[in-house]
Amino acid sequence: MIWQTYLDAEQARFVQELLAFVRIPSVSAKPENIPDVVQAAEWVAARLTAAGVDGAQVMPTTGHPVVYGDWLHAGADKPTVLIYGHFDVQPAEPFDLWDSPPFEPEIREGKVWGRGASDDKGGMMVPILAVEALLKTTGRLPVNVKFFFEGQEEIGSPDLPPFVAANVARLSADMIFSADGLQYAPDQPQIVEALKGLVKGEIVVRGPRSDQHSGLHGGGIANPAMALAHLLASMKSADGLVTVAGFYDDVIDLTPEDRAAIARIPYDEVSYLAETGAPAVFGEPGYSTRERLWARPTLDVNGLTSGWQGIGSKTVLPAEARAKITCRLVADQDPAKVLAALAAHVEAYCPEGVTAEFQAGQGGAGPFLVPSGHNATGIAAQVLEEVYGKAPYRTRLGGSIPVMTTLLGELGVHAVMFGFSHDDENLHAPNEFFRLDAFRKGQEAYVRLLQRLGA
Numbered sequence: 090m091i092w093q094t095y096l097d098a099e100q101a102r103f104v105q106e107l108l109a110f111v112r113i114p115s116v117s118a119k120p121e122n123i124p125d126v127v128q129a130a131e132w133v134a135a136r137l138t139a140a141g142v143d144g145a146q147v148m149p150t151t152g153h154p155v156v157y158g159d160w161l162h163a164g165a166d167k168p169t170v171l172i173y174g175h176f177d178v179q180p181a182e183p184f185d186l187w188d189s190p191p192f193e194p195e196i197r198e199g200k201v202w203g204r205g206a207s208d209d210k211g212g213m214m215v216p217i218l219a220v221e222a223l224l225k226t227t228g229r230l231p232v233n234v235k236f237f238f239e240g241q242e243e244i245g246s247p248d249l250p251p252f253v254a255a256n257v258a259r260l261s262a263d264m265i266f267s268a269d270g271l272q273y274a275p276d277q278p279q280i281v282e283a284l285k286g287l288v289k290g291e292i293v294v295r296g297p298r299s300d301q302h303s304g305l306h307g308g309g310i311a312n313p314a315m316a317l318a319h320l321l322a323s324m325k326s327a328d329g330l331v332t333v334a335g336f337y338d339d340v341i342d343l344t345p346e347d348r349a350a351i352a353r354i355p356y357d358e359v360s361y362l363a364e365t366g367a368p369a370v371f372g373e374p375g376y377s378t379r380e381r382l383w384a385r386p387t388l389d390v391n392g393l394t395s396g397w398q399g400i401g402s403k404t405v406l407p408a409e410a411r412a413k414i415t416c417r418l419v420a421d422q423d424p425a426k427v428l429a430a431l432a433a434h435v436e437a438y439c440p441e442g443v444t445a446e447f448q449a450g451q452g453g454a455g456p457f458l459v460p461s462g463h464n465a466t467g468i469a470a471q472v473l474e475e476v477y478g479k480a481p482y483r484t485r486l487g488g489s490i491p492v493m494t495t496l497l498g499e500l501g502v503h504a505v506m507f508g509f510s511h512d513d514e515n516l517h518a519p520n521e522f523f524r525l526d527a528f529r530k531g532q533e534a535y536v537r538l539l540q541r542l543g544a
Contacts, residue, residue: 092222110210111194111203117177117244126240129176130154140221150248153240161233169233171262174213175242178205179517186519200522207514209269211523216268219535231543245452246491253499264465270508278473278481281506284457286418287489288427289450296443300405311442314395317410323438329372331388335430339421351379354482383485387417420458454491459503469505472538
C-alpha cells in the first residue's frame with residue numbers, strides 16, 4: 090500500500106520531529122512555562138498545516154490555548170471524525186531522578202525518553218502523521234476530519250467547558266477518537282470503555298489561634314492534628330468502605346456480565362504487588378482488585394500537613410491541620426453531589442474543640458462510560474485486531490480525562506480511546522519514554538481506522 094511506503098520512508102523524519110516537540114517544556118501547571126505552552130500550540134498548528142490540514146490555528150481560552158484544524162472535503166455523505174489530544178505535559182521534578190534531562194530527549198533501546206514523549210506528544214502526533222500519509226499519497230481523506238488539541242489537560246482542563254460550549258458548531262462530529270490513551274501491552278491491544286471521574290478538595294481543621302506549648306496546654310484544648318485523624322477515620326471503614334452518606338447512591342453496579350468481562354483479562358496479584366511495592370492488596374470489600382481499580386469509586390488522602398515538620402522535635406500543639414483528598418468517581422456519580430456529601434460529612438463529624446471545613450478544589454471531571462454496542466468502539470476494535478493480529482481486551486481505567494465528559498455533554502458523542510502509549514512508560518514520573526514501534530504501529534492503525542470509517 091502506497092501510504093505504508095510513505096510512512097516507512099518518512100519515519101526517521103517523524104522521529105526527529107517528535108524529539109523537537111518534546112524539547113518544548115510545555116508544563117501547564119507552572120506559570121513560568123506559559124510561553125512554552127503557547128510555543129507548543131504554535132508548533133502543533135504548524136505541523137497540522139504541513140500535513141495538509143486546512144485552517145490550523147491556535148485559539149485562545151481564558152487559560153492555556155487550544156489548536157484546531159480540519160479537512161472537510163470528503164463529502165456530506167461521509168462521516169465527520171473529531172480527533173483529540175493534548176500538548177501540555179506534567180512537571181518533570183525531581184530532575185535528579187532522570188537518567189537524561191527531561192526536555193533534552195534521547196533515543197535509547199528503541200524508545201524516545203523525555204517528558205511528554207508518551208503523554209501525550211507522541212500519541213497526538215500519530216493521527217497527524219496518518220492523515221499526512223493519506224493526503225500526500227492519495228490527495229484526499231476517506232472521511233471528514235477535525236483536530237482538537239488542548240494545552241491544559243494535565244491541570245484538569247479548567248477552561249475547556251466554556252470553550253467547547255462556545256464552539257459546538259465548529260467541533261461537532263459523528264465520532265470522536267482520543268489519541269490520549271493506552272494499549273494493554275506492546276503485543277496486546279485494548280479498548281478502554283470507561284474512565285473514572287475526579288473531585289478534589291482540602292479538609293482544614295483549626296484550633297487555637299497559634300501553635301501552643303504541648304506541655305502547658307496539652308489536655309486542656311483539642312489538638313487539630315488528632316481531630317483531623319479522627320475526622321478522616323470517620324470517612325472510611327477499617328476494611329475500605331467509604332462511609333460518607335450518599336457516596337454510593339448513584340453508582341451503577343457492575344452486572345454479572347461486566348464482572349465476567351473483567352475477570353477474563355489476565356491478572357497476577359504477585360506481579361501487581363511487586364509493581365507497587367505494597368505488602369498486600371486492600372480495598373472495598375466484595376470486589377476483586379481489578380474491579381476496585383477499574384469500576385468502583387474511591388476516596389483517598391493525598392497529603393497531610395500539621396505542626397512541626399523539621400528535623401528533631403518541637404513540642405507544639407498545632408493550631409491547624411490540613412488534608413488533601415481526592416475521590417475517583419464511576420458512572421453515574423455526579424461530581425457536584427459528591428462534593429456536597431463530603432462537605433456535609435465534615436460538618437457533621439467535626440470533633441469537639443475544633444472547627445472544620447471542606448474546601449472544594451478546582452478542575453474535577455465526571456466519570457465516562459461507553460454504552461454497550463457503541464458503533465465507533467466496535468469499528469476501532471476491528472482495526473486493532475487487524476493491526477495486532479488479536480482481539481483487544483475490553484478494559485476500564487482508574488484515570489480521568491476531563492474533556493471526555495465535556496465533549497459528551499456538549500456534542501452528545503461518546504469518544505473512543507485510540508491511543509498507543511502503555512502504562513509502564515513512566516507517565517507523570519521520571520524517565521518517561523515512548524516506544525518507537527508503537528509510534529509506527531499507531532500511524533498504521535489510524536490510517537486503517539479512517540479508511541474503514543470511510544467505507
